Each structure stands twice: as structure tokens, then as C-alpha cells.
Amino acid sequence: xxxxGKADIxxxxxxxxxxxxxYRLRLERPDVSVTLIEQGASLGGNHTWSFxxxxxxxxxxxxxxxxxxxxxxxxxxxxPDYARDLQTxxxxxxxxxxxxVVAPLLGDGLxxxxxxxxxxxxxxxxxxxxxxxxxxxIDARGAKDSKHLALGFQKFVGQEIEFDAPHGLDAPIIxxxxxxxxxxxxxxxxLPFSDRTALVEDTRYADGEALDRDALRRGVSDYCAAQGWAxxxxxxxxxxxxxxxxAGDIDGYLNEADSGVAQAGMRAALFHPLTGYSLPDAxxxxxxxxxxxxxxxxxxxxxxxxxxxxxWKRRGFYRLLSRMLFTAAAPEQRYKVLxxxxxxxQPLIERFYAxxxxxxxxxxxxxxxxxxxxxxxxGCLSEDTYLKSAMTAQR
Ligand SMILES: Cc1cc2nc3c(=O)[nH]c(=O)nc-3n(C[C@H](O)[C@H](O)[C@H](O)COP(=O)(O)OP(=O)(O)OC[C@H]3O[C@@H](n4cnc5c(N)ncnc54)[C@H](O)[C@@H]3O)c2cc1C
Numbered sequence: 001x002x003x004x005g006k007a008d009i010x011x012x013x014x015x016x017x018x019x020x021x022x023y024r025l026r027l028e029r030p031d032v033s034v035t036l037i038e039q040g041a042s043l044g045g046n047h048t049w050s051f052x053x054x055x056x057x058x059x060x061x062x063x064x065x066x067x068x069x070x071x072x073x074x075x076x077x078x079x080p081d082y083a084r085d086l087q088t089x090x091x092x093x094x095x096x097x098x099x100x101v102v103a104p105l106l107g108d109g110l111x112x113x114x115x116x117x118x119x120x121x122x123x124x125x126x127x128x129x130x131x132x133x134x135x136x137x138i139d140a141r142g143a144k145d146s147k148h149l150a151l152g153f154q155k156f157v158g159q160e161i162e163f164d165a166p167h168g169l170d171a172p173i174i175x176x177x178x179x180x181x182x183x184x185x186x187x188x189x190x191l192p193f194s195d196r197t198a199l200v201e202d203t204r205y206a207d208g209e210a211l212d213r214d215a216l217r218r219g220v221s222d223y224c225a226a227q228g229w230a231x232x233x234x235x236x237x238x239x240x241x242x243x244x245x246x247a248g249d250i251d252g253y254l255n256e257a258d259s260g261v262a263q264a265g266m267r268a269a270l271f272h273p274l275t276g277y278s279l280p281d282a283x284x285x286x287x288x289x290x291x292x293x294x295x296x297x298x299x300x301x302x303x304x305x306x307x308x309x310x311x312w313k314r315r316g317f318y319r320l321l322s323r324m325l326f327t328a329a330a331p332e333q334r335y336k337v338l339x340x341x342x343x344x345x346q347p348l349i350e351r352f353y354a355x356x357x358x359x360x361x362x363x364x365x366x367x368x369x370x371x372x373x374x375x376x377x378x379g380c381l382s383e384d385t386y387l388k389s390a391m392t393a394q395r
């Protein structure tokens with residue numbers, strides 16, 4: 001059964017990227033009708049998405065701030081032999097705020113609790129037999145497996161916790177790697193939401209994607225105990241297994257999708273290769289899509305493909321660093337790579353997270369005595385060679 005009138009644009013998946021695209025279209029292009037389809041009961045699932053202030057321009061922040069639930073003016077990192085405060089702001093967006101800002105703008109154009117079965121250039125098919133027709137379709141259904149990508153993983157469990165007494169933090173700890181190193185590069189991430197509450201995450205940069213939730217929860221409670229923070233209540237929990245891009249054939253990856261369907265977010269491999277974070281890319285894509293002169297399906301599909309391919313190709317340096325991190329260093333020594341990186345100038349670190357590392361930064365990052373023996377990594381310098389051997393190992 002075909003439902004309602006034909007929308008100009010149907011977006012499959014109301015997560016971060018799909019919801020931001022819908023939001024920008026409603027604000028910037030009220031002439032374009034949008035239908036956003038999501039399997040969950042609300043937009044965005046159960047996430048806290050954070051970004052560094054330097055990841056977005058002031059102009060972008062002026063609209064993105066509608067979603068920001070916390071903003072700190074500085075942040076810190078801690079390693080076994082080094083600690084640093086950075087005067088870089090840090091912001092968090094919650095999935096509930098995303099829902100509450102975007103849902104009212106969409107009205108009838110928001111379809112929740114809808115399981116998508118098929119995504120075609122001119123329609124989205126649902127499991128109940130309904131078909132939503134549209135002149136253009138954007139697939140924003142999140143990350144998918146592909147034989148064209150060789151990945152490591154950043155995996156974590158985070159708990160938003162209420163403590164018996166103030167924890168004493170007034171800025172995020174982006175990485176506290178003074179904890180025992182297990183399952184790859186391990187650190188604790190802490191976002192202090194109020195004087196008695198914080199999101200505390202145990203994170204590991206690991207070769208395998210299996211998530212040992214109990215071990216990670218134990219990591220969180222042990223860390224809190226070591227800080228002297230008595231837990232009174234776990235308010236909520238979130239978890240993630242994010243892809244870290246070691247190598248890939250982006251054309252092969254993008255060819256897996258129907259050529260007439262635009263792709264967005266993680267689905268389009270739009271994430272930082274070394275952090276797995278996708279918010280800055282999702283924000284940039286939402287702005288770009290809303291500014292397209294031609295909103296037809298073929299034009300949007302062509303644009304999104306070119307955008308994803310060109311960003312991927314420009315980010316080879318980050319994938320090289322990912323390969324070096326995952327292959328040069330023995331898992332329990334990986335922290336040394338980050339410890340050294342954080343001694344570099346603050347603007348370079350900000351450009352790194354923003355995906356704006358330039359050639360001078362690259363030279364600076366690679367210069368000097370490596371913190372770990374790089375012999376094992378030399379065989380991984382070529383992305384093509386690495387990809388071929390990873391593909392062979394998978395067979
Ligand atoms: C817990 C967590 C925390 C993260 N924190 C950060 C962070 O701090 N900063 C950052 O930059 N990145 C972060 N990331 C990484 C990345 O930004 C997120 O994964 C982000 O949500 C990806 O956006 P997306 O829109 O591509 O995919 P998603 O947000 O996963 O959205 C995909 C949507 O499609 C829906 N969907 C999928 N299949 C179907 C179907 N068949 N039918 C209907 N709907 C469907 C899903 O329900 C989902 O809502 C985090 C990831 C996780 C998991």
C-alpha cells in the first residue's frame with residue numbers, strides 16, 4: 001500500500017545524520033517536503049554525541065547550539081607520564097534533545113516505529129507492507145558491514161552516574177589512560193554534567209569488536225572507586241562499537257548501495273578514521289544537502305557519492321595513523337602513541353580532531369623518535385597492500 005502523498009525527500013533512518021539533514025531542510029528549504037522514517041520510538045536512539053568546539057565554525061555552531069545540552073570551555077587528558085589541560089571547548093548533544101528539537105518541525109513527515117525493509121531511488125518499503133514514495137531518497141540507516149573496509153574498533157560502555165557527593169570535576173577528561181591497559185588502548189572518558197553527575201565511559205581501541213559489557217562496567221565502577229566517587233545511582237547506560245578505518249576501497253564500498261539512492265552518515269563512511277566519531281561530518285553534510293540547488297534523486301545521489309568518496313580519499317593520512325596505532329604498537333603499548341601526540345601544539349590537536357590536519361601537521365606528527373618500535377608497521381604503510389592482506393585473512 002502506498003501511503004500519503006509523494007514527499008520530495010524521504011530519509012531512511014532517524015539517527016544523528018538523518019535527523020540533522022531533516023532539520024536543516026526544514027529550516028533552510030521549507031519548500032521541500034521531507035519524510036523521516038525511523039524504527040525506534042524516538043529520533044536518535046540512546047546517545048550522547050560530543051564534539052570539540054574547534055570541529056565546527058562559529059556560523060555552524062549558531063544553529064547546532066539548539067542541540068547542545070552541555071558546553072565546557074576546556075578539557076584535559078591524563079597519561080602515565082603526561083597530563084595536560086587544553087583550552088579547547090567541548091560540547092555534548094543528547095539524543096533526547098535531538099528528538100525534541102527535530103520531531104515538532106516534521107509533523108506528519110515523521111514516521112516512527114517503522115521498520116524499513118527496502119530503500120529504492122523513489123521509495124522506502126516498510127515491513128508492514130506500506131511504501132513511502134519520494135522524488136529523492138537518502139539512506140541514513142547507520143554503519144554497515146562491508147568487505148571493502150578493514151577496521152579496528154573503538155568500543156565502550158558509558159554510564160551516566162549520580163554520586164553521593166560532588167566529584168570535583170568542572171571539565172571533561174577526554175582520555176584518562178592511567179588505568180591498566182587491557183584489550184588494546186584503554187582509557188576512561190568522563191563528562192561532568194553537574195557537580196554530582198557524570199558520564200563515565202570505559203573505552204578500548206581493540207582489534208576485535210566483541211563487547212564485554214561486564215568488564216567495561218567493572219572498569220567504570222573501579223575507576224569511580226579509585227577517584228573516591230561513591231555511586232548513588234546509575235541514571236542510564238549507553239554503549240558503542242565504532243569503526244576505526246585502517247584501510248578501504250571507498251568506490252567498492254559505495255558501489256554496494258543502489259546507485260540512485262543518496263547515502264549519509266556512517267552509511268556513507270562519513271566518520272573520522274581514527275576516532276570513529278561522525279558528528280562533524282554529519283553536521284557538514286546536513287548543511288551541504290540543504291544548500292544543493294538540485295534536490296532531485298539522481299542529483300542528490302551523485303552529490304553524496306562524490307562527497308563521501310572525496311572525503312575518504314583526502315583522509316588517507318588518518319588511516320595510515322590508524323594502521324600504525326593498531327599494528328606498530330603491542331596492544332598494551334598503544335597508549336604511548338597518544339601520549340606523545342598530546343604533547344603537540346593545541347591548534348594541531350584541534351585540526352586533527354576536526355579532520356583538517358594539513359601537510360605541516362602531518363610532518364610534525366610523524367617527526368622524531370617514534371614512541372613504539374615501528375618495525376612491525378613498515379609493512380602496513382601501503383593502504384592497498386594492507387587491504388589485500390586483510391581481505392585474504394577474512395576469507
Ligand atoms: C553510544 C554512542 C556514542 C557515540 N558518541 C559519539 C560522539 O560523542 N561523537 C561523535 O562524533 N560520534 C559518536 N558516536 C559515533 C557516531 O557519531 C554515531 O554512531 C552516530 O549516531 C552515527 O550517526 P548515523 O546517523 O550515521 O547513524 P545512527 O545514529 O546509528 O542512525 C541510524 C538510524 O537508522 C535507524 N535504522 C537502521 N536500520 C533501520 C531500519 N531497517 N528501519 C528503520 N530505521 C532503521 C536506526 O534506528 C538509527 O536511528 C557514538 C556512537 C555511539 C553508538
